[in-house]
Amino acid sequence: MSGDPLLPLPYVVTDRAPETDDTVTLRLKPVRLTIPRLRPGQFTMLYVRGVGEIPISISGNLSVVDGSLTHTVREVGAVSRALCAAPVGTVIGVRGPFGTGWDLPSACDTDVLVVAGGLGLAPLRPVVLAALAQRWRYRRLILVVGARTPDDLLYRRELDEWARREDMAVVLTVDRPTQGWRGQVGFVTEPLSWLALDPSATTAFLCGPEPMMRFCASALLRRGILAGQIRLSLERNMQCGLGQCGHCQLGPLLVCWDGPVVNYAAVGALLTIKEL
C-alpha cells in the first residue's frame, strides 16, 4: 500500500482480451505493492505513461484475492485509447480504490435486478458474480442487458453461460438486431415494463448512459419500486478521486466521493436539471 493517495502504484498488464470493436478487458498485476481491495462499484484511476489518467470501474471477480485488477475499457478518448492498445507487459499506474460501492449485501433476501446498458455492464459484472457466489443470500437474480447491436455486447461467453443457468434470468435486448439474433429488440427500458417483478422486495442496480438510467428508473417507479430501492452509477469528469479537484460535482454531490454509486432517491431530482 502507498501512503499518498495522489501517487500511483505500478501494475503490469498480464492479459488483454478484446470484448468488442472498441472495448478491451485488461488484467493488471501489481509490480510490487498493491492498492487496497476494491468493492464492487468502486473505481481506480489508471495512468498511461505520458498520456494521462482516467477513472475506470472495476469489472473483475472481486472474490479473487491474488491482488490482480480487471478493468474493461472502451476507447472514447486519448487515455482510454492508449489503455485499449496496451499490450501485455505494459506498466500502468494505478491509484485507488475510490468511491462508493454497490453494497450488494444490503440487498440480501430481496430480488436482485441488474440493468445494464452498453459498457454499463462492466461495473455491474462484479455484482452478478458476487450474487452468484452467494446465491442463497438473494431471492431472484434478474439481469437485463441492452446494447446497440449484438456485436456490442460485452462478456458474450459469460452472458451465454448465465442465460443457461436455472438460478438466474437473463434478458438481452439490442437496438439493431443482426441476422440470427434471438434475443429481444428494443431499448433496455422495455423489458422493465413486462418483466415479472416483486416491487415490495426488489433491489435494482442500474448502469449505463445517464438518459438510459433515468428512463429505467422511471419505468421501475411505475412498476411500484421505490426510489430508495434503486441504485445507479454516475459518470463525471474526475481527476483526483478525493473530492478535492472539483470536477465531478453534481449539485451537492462530489461524485468521486459520494458516488459513483448513488441512491436514486438522492439524485433523481438532480438528474432532471439540465447542465447541472
Next chain:
Amino acid sequence: MEILDRDGLNHLVDSLLATGHRVIGPTVRDSAIVLDELSGGAQLPDGWGVEVAPGSYRLRRREDMAVFAHSAGPQSWKQFVHPARRKLWQTDRDGEYVPAEEDRTPLAFLGVRGCDLAALGILGQVLGDGPRPLVIAANCTEPGGLCFCSSMGTGPAAGPGYDLVLTELLDPHRFLVEVGTPRGARALLPVPRRSARGPEVASARSQVASATGRMGRVMPEVDLRTLLRDSSAAQRWNDVAQRCLTCGNCTMVCPTCFCTSTEDVTDLTGQHAERWQHWVSCFEIDFSHLHGGSVRTSAASRYRQWLTHKLSSWYDQFGSSGCVGCGRCIGWCPVGIDITEEAAALAAERSGSDARA
C-alpha cells in the same frame, strides 16, 4: 493586551525572518497591493489605500500612514497554501513514482483580515490541513466599497484561527496586539512592546465595531443556501449569462475556489514523466468534459454552478458557505458582475414566484 509601535511591527517581521520564516505580507507592486515575501517591515504599504468598484481597483495615497487600511487586493493567501501550479510526482524508466519535494520553510502570514482568515479555514476543510502557517491577523477598521464580510459572518473582527491579531490605531500610529495561541505569544516575545491602556483597547474595539456599518456591499438577508438550492430554474441565470464572459477571473481571485486539473507531461525521450496540478475554473468548457461532450456548455449553467456551489452546495460538501465576503470577484470581474446583486435578484425572483404560487 499590548501595544506595538510602527517600529515594533518591523521588529516582529525581523524576528520572524530570523527564526527561519518566509514572511508573507502586503506590499505595493504593479499599481496594486499584492501579497509577497517580505525582507523587512519597510516593504509594508504605509499610507496606501485603495478605491474599488465593480470591475475597478485603484491605489490611492492616504492622508495617514496606515499599513492595513486597504481592502482585498488581487491576490489571496490561497496561492501560498494551494499553489497555482505544483508538481505532484515524477517517474523515470524504473517505473517508480517519486513524490515532488515540498518546500518545508515555515510560513508566517502578516495582515490576514477576517474574510481571508475564514477563507484559509475553508481551504483547510476542503484540501486537508497541511503545515499551518503562523497567522498574524489584522482586524479590519477600513472596509472597502466591495466588502460584505459582516453579511457572511467572517469579519470585520478576525475570527478564530489566528496566532496574533493586530488592530491598527492612528494618532499616534500603533497596533493593539492580542495573542491567540502560545505560538503567537512566542513570536511576540522578542518584540519591544508595552501594555495597552484602557482607552486604547476601547478605541480599537469601537473602530472595528463601526467597520461593520461601513461595508460597501450587503448580501440579501435570506437563507442563501436554500435560495440557491431552489433557484436552479431561475430566469436570472439567463440575464447574468448575457453579461458574463466566462473568463474565470472570479474563480482565480476567490480566496476559497480550489478546483484543479492534473497535467501529465513527458520529456522528448519519453524516459521522464511528471504530473502537475494547476488551478482551473468551473467556467472553462473543459471543466465538466466527458466523452461525448461537456456537461455544462451554456454560460448560464456555468455561472449557476459557480454561484450555487459557492453559496449553497458548499455546505453539503464541506459544512460551510464557500463565500467569505471579500468582494474580490466583484472587483476583478471585467464586466462588474456583483455577487451580492445577483443573489439579491435571485431572492427577488424567488419571492416573486413564491407570491404568485
